[in-house]
Amino acid sequence: MPVYDFKNAAKPQKDFVCTYTTFKSNAHTASVEHPILIIEENEQSWQHHSTGIFSNPDKQTSFEFNTETGVCKGNILKIDLRFISLIRWLGENRVNVKITGDSTASGFAVYKIREIAYSGAGRLSADDGFLQFMIERLLSSNAPAETPADEDEAENGDSLKLTSLTSITDFLTCAGRTLPDNIQLWARRNLSVARSSEVTPEEKRHAQRALSIMLNIQWKSNYFESIDPVEARRILDEELFGMESVKQRIIETIIQINRTHTLPAYGILLVGPAGTGKSQIAYLVARILKLPWTTLDMSSINDAEQLTGSSRIYSNAKPGIIMEAFNIAGESNLVFIINELDKAASGNGGGNPADVLLTLLDNLGFTDNYMECLIPTVGVYPIATANDKENISAPLLSRFAVIDIPDYTASEKKTIFSRFCLPKVLKRMGLNEDECVVLDDGLDAVIEIFKNTTGIRDLEQAAEHIAAHALYQIEVNHVKYMHFNKEMVTALFN
Secondary structure, eight states, X not given: OOOOOTTOOOOOOTTSBOOOEEEOOOOSXXXXXXXXXXXXXXXXXXXXXXXXXXXXXXXXXXXXXEETXXXXXXXXXXXXXXGHHHHHHHHHTTOEEEEEEEEETTEEEEEEEEEXXXXXXXXXXXXXXXXXXXXXXXXXXXXXXXXXXXXXXXXXXXXXXXXXXXXHHHXXXXXXXXXXXXXXXXXXXHHHHHHOSSSOHHHHHHHHHHHHHHHTSBOXXXXXXXXXXXXXXXXXXXXXXXXXXXXXXXXXXXXXHHHHSSOOSSEEEEEOOXXXXXXXXXHHHHHHHTOOEEEEEGGGOOOXXXXXXXXXXXXXXXXXXXXXXXXXXXXXXEEEEEEOGXXXXXXXXXXXXXXXXXXXXXXXXXXXXXXXXXXXXXXXXXXEEESOGGGSOHHHHTTEEEEEOOOOOHHHXXXXXXXIIHHHHHHHHTOOGGGEEEOHHHHHHHHHHTTTSOSSHHHXXXXXXXXXXXXXXXXXXXXXXXXXXXXXXXXXXX
């Protein structure tokens, strides 16, 4: 739940007159009830949409309104703590903006700020969307712990990517203390390298590329909103047949998150035969948690450097797979689906990938060789799959809560084929259910043919084969429907 503290007064700066107090907010949407800032009205009532600039030439904390009678000033009374640096940046650069707000008992509550024109050379224009990008990033962040003592509807800003040094510099100025402390210090150090004339062009290029990757990621806190367990159960029942013990463990995890508002200390390891739906369960958990997800296929990773990235001393250096996953997701809270964990073993002499995973799973931070920075991992939830847990090292296994997924019985496979596999295929092919029917003895024949295979992958392929044959007969031989009995099914698969 958003936290508001209107009594938390900011300390006046020594070199300007401060008229405002600050308040802490973790609201992710600005509104009249949760404004960005409040401007005094006194006898003057401001219009719902007003234009002007934030005053900074004389270091006054006010907004200069463009009105029909001229320019009028309104002192800023309160500011969301996350937006102090942005408002100051707008004032120092004389950016013309349109503010949207409404009159309240406390003053004019501003909940939207849009750039309307800017003529300064070297700065971003309104078309670049920097201001909207910045506001959205600040709203998605958490309020800093304290005010720094010496801190010098059509728009969609999320499409903007920070690539130029100008946008990177402005972002660091406006983001203020909303960035993690170590990333803030790292960014300013790399910005100095990118601007330096004393380093090689290669070093400058690497520094700028690393900055662009790091700052385009939303570094969120480890606070998680509550999840509706009833809706979660509905999703699980809709997508998974049976597996009651698995569903129960997932719901228990959700209840734990709702109580603590943090992720569990251990991830989930799904162990079972091939084709039993382990990957599908992992994707469902990510969907229920409402988090982006990425996959690591350990069977294709035979060198630790693939995970950790390469050092910037090489001209072709690049981040590792883990850092790229953060970059693609665009945020630090995500689900890592680690497929075939039992295949994680030492590779071709470039280090053991399994050892790298330990640092990711401990949630103490992960260091990428290219980024040269400790990456926060408190918002990472790992879900791993494996066919045989005996092939997983004890240290790695101890980082997970193990959920065993047994193979389906013949009765369960029969139900899954008739209620899930075949209807799904028919819908995809555009066939009506009465155009392709597998009779009871035909269904028994399907189960008998695939009795020695694990999971349901072969059943899904069998449904595809049967439906495709029915579609062929209907379209080519102009039959009205196909009813498959035991003899027809046996002949089709022989």
